[in-house]
Amino acid sequence: MSATVLVIGGGIAGFAAAATAKEAGADVSIALGRAGATFLSPGVLDFAQRGDASPLTQIEKSVFSLLDGYVIEPTELLTIAGTSRTADGRDETLLSVSALQEDGAVAVIGRTASFDSRYLAKAFSATTKRSFVALACDAIQRYADERHWNDAELASRFDEEERLAWLARILGEGIQRSTTKIAGVLLPNILGTKPGVAARLSAMMKLPCGEVVGTSNTPGFRFLEARDRALARAAIPVRRGDVEGIDFSSSGRVRVTFADHVADVSRVVVATGGIVGDGLRYVPSEIESAGALPLSSRATFEPSFRTNAPLPIIAPGIADRPSSLFGEPAETFRLSLTAKPSPFLRAGFDRRALPRGILVAGAAAGEGTTWLEAFRSGCAQGSNALI
């Protein structure tokens, strides 16, 4: 009898674990939370620069190939802050400066609440080595009311072929009028809520076209679409709803309870995210704690689901600091844009002390603060599920 594996969590780690286990021959299903449950849906978890992008293994390559719209390669991206940053990979829709031809300027196009082509063209020219020009700044809104839409709403329009062709025509005219040689086109986060829109636009324009790194949740929508397509491709069945409990039996089987059904499996991979992904919760919760409302160093963690066996959690930085009464106050924690990631993020299940039958992947294990790390963690735990 082949191993039955249930992966809990539909982020990048959960997807990678499910696909890897499937590839290795397990009978796999995946539990997805409610809409917006994954850390990737706001587009926050990304390919931040770690500079350690060692080549993918054979199995990682094969799992990665299921996902539409991602590339893994060192790259330079442009952000709405008016600067560039490096990354170990990217959502293919984001414009890679490194992939552009040496000569020619980058055309910056579009005007939304957070994206001003004129300003950004000047800023990128000052902060990077390339030159940038702003073209007809209101090219992307076709109708007056679209000026009040957010990027993701606008992006859904460009999923339509006719609308994309309209954009290509407008861009073509703008570029033709420009006296500068154009090497690529940079737009706000509007190039589709599904993967592949930027590639189609680039083909129409015969020029690399792509998005800026912004705060919009458009890249998150693209991830959800890519994941769902990949799960369908790999024929991995999906369970919907939150997990209420995980019970371990002496026979080695694991029972996972959902609101409307129970799954009985031989292995469960927890990829529920850490603190931010809602896989872990601080205790005591705000609601139950009599007077201790603000967070303090005395805060500890518990899984966000019920279990019949202890699942120890390690949280360097917070729980390890002994203190009296309410503990060290939250205001002593350093949240800085220049220092290391905050200790809030670093809690995770302690792999060394888990009962048989359960594995943890990604942020739930305190690893996976970037896309690539989460992916690799997922692949590793997915293959461990068969051992």
Add this chain to the structure above:
Amino acid sequence: MREAETNARRRYRARYVVNATGAWGPLTAAFGGIHSKAARIRPGKGIHVVYDRRLSNYAIVADSIDGRRVFLEPWQNVSIIGTTDDDYFGNLDDVTATSEEVRYLVQGIARVFPSIRTARAIGTYAGVRPTIYDYGPDEDSLSREHLIVDHAVDGAEGVFSMLGGKLASYRLFSQEMSDRLARDLCPGVACTTHEIPLPGGEKIIDPFRLAGEIETTPIAARRLVFRHGTRANDIGVIAREESFANTIVCPCEPVTEAEIRYVVRNEGATSVADVSRRTRLGLGACGGMRCTVRCAQIVAEERELSPRESIAQAKEFFEQQARTRLPVIGTVQARQEVLHFEQMHSLFGTRT
């Protein structure tokens, strides 16, 4: 004097000098060679906790554990609870709320409004009252009166200090000070303060008409009129005439691009923090996630600052605001805070 913006030092000569520097009053007097005891105050720290949206349509008063009156009040688009009153012996230039002050207020309010414990706190602010000096009484029993000190007795003819007072009485206090100066400068002239509307208060503006004119939402227009009165019309001109200036930069409040440009051009705002104080930009539920970077760019554009200065301004404001949230973040908000920082690391490329 040193100009904060240019760092230039200048000397000014005047017949009269009014020291209206609040809790810094004694320090300012000391700069003029006046003994700080001649302009003595008893600094009293007070904090407010800010909650997302209006939790009640009424102000609610409660007794704190030590019998003081504390309140929950709908204010602007948010709710605030306050306030503490404690003698302050710290650095006046770095006053922040602490989580123990927050616990004290929440405990008091929760007695009559239990759901305050589950409401979403989005920030704090702290200040120091320039209370008139008295040795002995507890903080709450101190007088909230105001006082004008003529430093002629200290050998400084023409120097006055304004001590004590509250926001609620500031106009009266200024009138008394002006009357005192007018007695010497223009004797016999009657005070007209009570007949002159405050700037922007000249007449009532219809926000819905304004919303139509500048093609923005009625909510944005109402907030604009609330903040600026008749000056909202001048902002409307920018919104209509400059390309995309009616775009909403801060969706929480909301604040349009035109308003940011207006306060930089006309009200002396030089940074994101200044714009925020004038417009409430970045003080809503999202903690400046969506508006900080763009606002810094508009400020940079208006003031001809470099892109790097714009980025530095955005980072500074964002970190500063996060600092005001830390004493109040509960276990759920802590998660939100991490999200904020991950997103900002991604934009600035600062992840280590």
